[in-house]
Amino acid sequence: MVDVVVVGGGPVGLLLACELRLGGAETVVLEEAAGEERRTRSLGLRSVNTRSVQSLALRGLVGVLAEAQWGLLDELAGRREAAEADVVGMMVELLKKGQIKGHFSGIPLFDEEGGAEYLLLKQHMLESVLAERAAELGVTVRQGCAVVDVEQGEAGVVATLADGESVRGAYLVGCDGGRSVVRRRAGFAFAGTPPTMTGRTAVAELADPEAVASSLRGPGGLVNRSLVPGEIATIEFDGGPVERDAPMTAEELQGSLRRVTGLDVVVTRMDTGIRYSDNTRHAETYRKGRVLLAGDAAHVHSPIGGQGLNLGLQDAVNLGWKLALVVTGRAPESLLDTYTAERHPVAARVLRNTRAQVALMRPGPQVDALREIMSETLAIPDAGRHFAAMADGTDVDYAPGAADPLVGRFVPPGELGGTKDEGPFTGLLRDGRGLLLDRSGDPAGADLAVAGHRDRVRVARAGAAAGDADFLLVRPDGYVAWAGGRDGLGEALATWFGPRGS
Numbered sequence: 001m002v003d004v005v006v007v008g009g010g011p012v013g014l015l016l017a018c019e020l021r022l023g024g025a026e027t028v029v030l031e032e033a034a035g036e037e038r039r040t041r042s043l044g045l046r047s048v049n050t051r052s053v054q055s056l057a058l059r060g061l062v063g064v065l066a067e068a069q070w071g072l073l074d075e076l077a078g079r080r081e082a083a084e085a086d087v088v089g090m091m092v093e094l095l096k097k098g099q100i101k102g103h104f105s106g107i108p109l110f111d112e113e114g115g116a117e118y119l120l121l122k123q124h125m126l127e128s129v130l131a132e133r134a135a136e137l138g139v140t141v142r143q144g145c146a147v148v149d150v151e152q153g154e155a156g157v158v159a160t161l162a163d164g165e166s167v168r169g170a171y172l173v174g175c176d177g178g179r180s181v182v183r184r185r186a187g188f189a190f191a192g193t194p195p196t197m198t199g200r201t202a203v204a205e206l207a208d209p210e211a212v213a214s215s216l217r218g219p220g221g222l223v224n225r226s227l228v229p230g231e232i233a234t235i236e237f238d239g240g241p242v243e244r245d246a247p248m249t250a251e252e253l254q255g256s257l258r259r260v261t262g263l264d265v266v267v268t269r270m271d272t273g274i275r276y277s278d279n280t281r282h283a284e285t286y287r288k289g290r291v292l293l294a295g296d297a298a299h300v301h302s303p304i305g306g307q308g309l310n311l312g313l314q315d316a317v318n319l320g321w322k323l324a325l326v327v328t329g330r331a332p333e334s335l336l337d338t339y340t341a342e343r344h345p346v347a348a349r350v351l352r353n354t355r356a357q358v359a360l361m362r363p364g365p366q367v368d369a370l371r372e373i374m375s376e377t378l379a380i381p382d383a384g385r386h387f388a389a390m391a392d393g394t395d396v397d398y399a400p401g402a403a404d405p406l407v408g409r410f411v412p413p414g415e416l417g418g419t420k421d422e423g424p425f426t427g428l429l430r431d432g433r434g435l436l437l438d439r440s441g442d443p444a445g446a447d448l449a450v451a452g453h454r455d456r457v458r459v460a461r462a463g464a465a466a467g468d469a470d471f472l473l474v475r476p477d478g479y480v481a482w483a484g485g486r487d488g489l490g491e492a493l494a495t496w497f498g499p500r501g502s
Contacts, residue, residue, distance in 0.1 A: 023324020195240025452500025
């Protein structure tokens with residue numbers, strides 16, 4: 001029996017497995033797809049927002065991902081006509097300046113001062129980097145393993161595969177997407193709202209590609225010519241897809257393009273295509289005993305705004321270190337209660353704003369007027385910053401109302417040395433341990449305080465910084481767990497990292 005079975009080998013499952021291994025948990029990942037099957041579904045570009053970039057930087061992964069991004073964008077520019085290459089060039093320039101902050105219902109969000117951390121990648125590229133890291137850490141990843149049932153008992157959880165094999169773990173985490181087998185078999189309530197739109201993205205060839213231009217506002221919906229040559233997408237507000245499982249055909253895509261554009265579009269070839277909707281649902285809790293959920297298994301919503309991937313990545317970095325401490329016997333099971341308590345409200349806000357973004361994309365003069373007002377509102381600096389923080393995940397606060405404003409927030413970059421990649425303290429979180437930043441000036445006090453937690457927390461000296469606290473206790477996911485003086489330090493260590501060891 002392994003410590004943790006992770007069902008689903010996409011970005012969320014792979015990152016979670018890496019976090020678990022850093023914490024000392026023996027982990028196996030069960031992925032239904034095999035070989036190149038996942039790559040064929042890697043359509044469009046995925047945005048990795050500021051908070052996710054910061055999280056990945058803590059583990060030293062941003063450099064290789066940025067290199068992959070620039071290589072991809074150079075390739076895309078080289079495959080386009082001169083006029084289209086200018087669009088890619090503009091995107092590259094904005095990324096280099098750090099001015100991209102995503103969008104809200106297609107209305108761009110920019111950071112005019114620059115410095116934003118943001119990546120654009122194909123999903124399979126992110127998966128490849130995470131899979132390589134998982135292999136380096138000793139995670140077992142098994143492809144072609146479809147989980148058909150999950151059953152938990154007092155001592156563990158059994159995942160049954162399609163071929164009848166059983167895989168046992170002390171805990172099991174479902175990272176198996178919006179149609180999660182784990183969620184259904186474990187009995188998680190999953191309430192929400194039904195779909196109102198049908199989205200289609202395909203790799204296709206048009207008889208007259210110049211006749212179809214990207215447009216967010218059309219009488220029948222929207223059409224988008226991706227930065228990736230050959231990819232095209234449509235969205236129709238038709239009540240959602242009638243058929244989800246049947247392969248998409250060239251005729252289906254052609255019909256959608258004609259309805260959206262009003263043109264006699266001819267699709268001459270289609271290589272692959274996917275459907276999606278704005279079906280919006282949220283698990284009532286993220287944990288039932290020894291079974292937990294993360295990513296789309298816990299929450300689904302419209303992909304407009306690109307927040308789903310980042311929401312799942314943040315689930316993984318929040319849960320990984322906690323579950324590792326519990327399953328290795330170093331922290332009480334009650335630590336897992338903080339996972340739902342912290343992440344559920346964050347997802348609820350994302351579901352709210354994605355519903356709003358879908359509403360702002362519907363055809364009609366009333367929505368046109370509302371979009372104009374929204375554009376004016378987002379041009380107001382404070383409003384723009386509010387929406388940008390919502391889109392890039394930097395508004396997350398796990399302890400609203402805390403006495404110290406740093407508690408519950410991601411540790412300020414200045415406290416980690418001032419750089420996102422290799423600041424002097426950033427590297428100290430690389431191995432997944434917590435960090436006690438000692439700003440007291442006492443050369444011995446902090447070392448004595450963490451004497452029984454050295455396998456879970458390390459100490460770093462820091463100069464005076466924002467706030468009055470002598471100590472900042474930083475969790476492995478980069479969030480400040482506690483700030484204060486020596487008197488409360490022992491209790492904070494026990495609360496977040498378990499009782500003292502020998």
